[in-house]
Amino acid sequence: GENVEQHPSTLSVQEGDSAVIKCTYSDSASNYFPWYKQELGKRPQLIIDIRSNVGEKKDQRIAVTLNKTAKHFSLHITETQPEDSAVYFCADLGGSYIPTFGRGTSLIVHP
Amino acid sequence: DTGVSQDPRHKITKRGQNVTFRCDPISEHNRLYWYRQTLGQGPEFLTYFQNEAQLEKSRLLSDRFSAERPKGSFSTLEIQRTEQGDSAMYLCASSSDRGGYTFGSGTRLTVV
Numbered sequence: 001g002e003n004v005e006q007h008p009s010t011l012s013v014q015e016g017d018s019a020v021i022k023c024t025y026s027d028s029a030s031n032y033f034p035w036y037k038q039e040l041g042k043r044p045q046l047i048i049d050i051r052s053n054v055g056e057k058k059d060q061r062i063a064v065t066l067n068k069t070a071k072h073f074s075l076h077i078t079e080t081q082p083e084d085s086a087v088y089f090c091a092d093l094g095g096s097y098i099p100t101f102g103r104g105t106s107l108i109v110h111p
Numbered sequence: 112d113t114g115v116s117q118d119p120r121h122k123i124t125k126r127g128q129n130v131t132f133r134c135d136p137i138s139e140h141n142r143l144y145w146y147r148q149t150l151g152q153g154p155e156f157l158t159y160f161q162n163e164a165q166l167e168k169s170r171l172l173s174d175r176f177s178a179e180r181p182k183g184s185f186s187t188l189e190i191q192r193t194e195q196g197d198s199a200m201y202l203c204a205s206s207s208d209r210g211g212y213t214f215g216s217g218t219r220l221t222v223v
Contacts, residue, residue, distance in 0.1 A: 049210065
C-alpha cells in the first residue's frame with residue numbers, strides 16, 4: 001500500500017454498543033486488508049482480514065466490509081465487551097507485498 | 112512452531128553502542144518484515160525479505176540500520192551507534208504468499 005488513513009483515532013462506547021472503525025487507502029493495486037488488535041505492551045494480533053474479491057466477511061462479533069470503488073474498508077464490532085478495549089490497526093497490501101498500517105484507533109469499552 | 116519469536120524482549124543500551132536483534136519467523140513463511148513502533152503510532156515499515164533476498168530496504172531509517180537473513184530463515188536487525196531517538200519497539204512479522212501476517216512480541220529498545 002501507499003497511504004492508509006484511519007478514523008477515528010479514539011472511540012469510546014458503552015458495553016453492548018457497536019463500534020465501527022474506518023480506513024481509506026490510495027493504492028489501486030491493494031488486494032488484501034487485515035485488521036490487528038494490539039493490547040498495551042503486546043504484539044499486534046490479526047483478528048480478521050479480507051481480500052479484494054470479497055465485499056464482506058464476518059467472524060462472530062467482528063465483521064469487515066470493503067468498498068473497492070470508494071477505496072475504503074471498515075471494521076465492525078457488535079455487542080462490545082470491556083475486553084475489546086485495545087488499539088486497532090488497519091492495513092493494506094498490494095503488489096509490493098509490503099503492508100502499510102493506519103495510525104490506529106484506541107477503542108475504550110466502558111462497563 | 113509457536114509463532115514468530117524475537118530476542119531479546121528488552122534491550123537497554125548506552126548511546127553510541129551497537130545492538131542486534133534476532134527474529135525467528137514461522138517456519139513455513141517465506142516473507143519476513145521488520146517494523147518500528149513508537150508509542151501511539153502504527154507499525155512503521157523498515158525492510159523485508161523474501162527468502163534470503165532483501166527486496167526493500169530503502170525505508171531503513173538511516174545507514175546505521177541494517178538487516179540480514181543469510182539462510183532464508185532467521186533474520187537480524189542491527190543498529191549501529193545508537194541514538195536516543197532509536198528508542199522504540201522493533202517488531203518482526205512473517206507471512207506466506209497467501210498472507211497470514213503474524214507479528215512477534217517485539218524487542219523494546221531503550222537508549223540511555
